[in-house]
Amino acid sequence: ETRETGRSxxxxxxxxxxxxVSRCTVWDHVLAFLVGFAAGFLVLFIFYKIILLSILGGxxxxxxxxxxxxxxxxxxxxxxxxxxxxxxxxxxxxxxxAGNPVLKALESARxxxxxxxxxxxxxxxxxxxxxxxxxxxxxxxxxFADLARRSGLEDIQSFSDVFLAARKSGGELVRIIARTAExxxxxxxxxxxxxxxxxxxxxxxxxxxxxxLLIVFYIELTSPGxxxxxxxxxxxxxxxxxxxxxxxxACSL
Numbered sequence: 001e002t003r004e005t006g007r008s009x010x011x012x013x014x015x016x017x018x019x020x021v022s023r024c025t026v027w028d029h030v031l032a033f034l035v036g037f038a039a040g041f042l043v044l045f046i047f048y049k050i051i052l053l054s055i056l057g058g059x060x061x062x063x064x065x066x067x068x069x070x071x072x073x074x075x076x077x078x079x080x081x082x083x084x085x086x087x088x089x090x091x092x093x094x095x096x097x098a099g100n101p102v103l104k105a106l107e108s109a110r111x112x113x114x115x116x117x118x119x120x121x122x123x124x125x126x127x128x129x130x131x132x133x134x135x136x137x138x139x140x141x142x143x144f145a146d147l148a149r150r151s152g153l154e155d156i157q158s159f160s161d162v163f164l165a166a167r168k169s170g171g172e173l174v175r176i177i178a179r180t181a182e183x184x185x186x187x188x189x190x191x192x193x194x195x196x197x198x199x200x201x202x203x204x205x206x207x208x209x210x211x212x213l214l215i216v217f218y219i220e221l222t223s224p225g226x227x228x229x230x231x232x233x234x235x236x237x238x239x240x241x242x243x244x245x246x247x248x249x250a251c252s253l
Contacts, residue, residue, distance in 0.1 A: 014129050017122055019078060019151050022070035029066050036065025045215050047244045049231045077122070082153055084123035086188060087113055087180035089159070096174045102140060106131060141167055155184045208249045 024032075040061025044143035045054040092102075102107060110127045117123055130143040141164040148157035159180050166176050219226050230236035 015161055016129060017125055017150070019074065019081070022073050023069050023077070024073055028069065028073075032066045032069035033062035033169070035062075036068075037062035039065075042242070043213065043247075046213055047240045047247075048237070056101075078151060079154065081122045081151055082155060082184075083188065084117055084121065084158055085114070085153070086181060086184045087116060087158075088123055088127070089177055089184065093174065093178045093181055096177065103131075103134065103174060105138075155180075155187070159184075212247060 007245050037058040039058075041054045041058030044057040045051070048054065063250070070180055091112045092105045095105035095108040096102070106127060110124065110131070111125070113123055114122075126147055129139060130147070133143045141160065144156070144160040144163055148160045159177075162176055162180060163173070166173055230240050
């Protein structure tokens with residue numbers, strides 16, 4: 001469900017982003033289903049060599065992958081919003097150090113971020129909503145709190161709480177924004193370092209996950225009938241089912 005807010009009386013309404021709803025299109029769903037279906041069909045066919053079972057299992061895997069793809073899209077969007085929010089804090093900090101009040105700093109930051117992220121990006125949309133609400137007598141602290149609630153980002157929530165406390169106590173907003181930007185930047189850098197350090201291992205794990213399937217496929221291709229005992233007897237089906245469970249468990253690690 002989306003909500004709308006107006007810039008001012010008679011101005012076009014702005015749609016408030018819902019970060020719990022995926023932006024995936026029908027074609028994204030079709031692609032996710034096909035990828036999931038192909039993976040599920042291939043694995044089940046290699047382990048059981050039963051066409052009907054492989055088709056049904058592939059269909060189930062395809063449907064599951066649609067929801068998994070939506071979750072990946074949502075997580076990616078939230079990560080981008082977090083990075084964009086850090087850019088906002090930096091731009092606001094620069095503008096406020098130049099002597100601009102908070103509102104002018106937000107407007108200046110919007111102009112800067114428009115060049116970086118472009119029209120239609122989440123941070124530009126959020127800034128338009130924040131500025132629109134301010135012109136309709138809604139405090140900036142309330143708009144930041146709403147953004148934190150909708151995005152679920154801890155960093156934005158922390159900034160919202162600190163911003164509200166600073167406004168109430170008359171604290172140094174420039175110092176607070178600069179310090180918050182430093183903290184968020186450090187967290188982002190640490191996360192990026194971890195992702196970089198583990199990227200090779202993740203790729204290695206994907207390759208290792210495919211090797212058992214490739215070995216079975218190669219043996220079946222070069223030595224037809226080698227696995228007939230496993231495919232054609234009840235005991236063989238049990239063994240293959242156990243192997244499939246072990247394989248899926250290893251892939252989920």
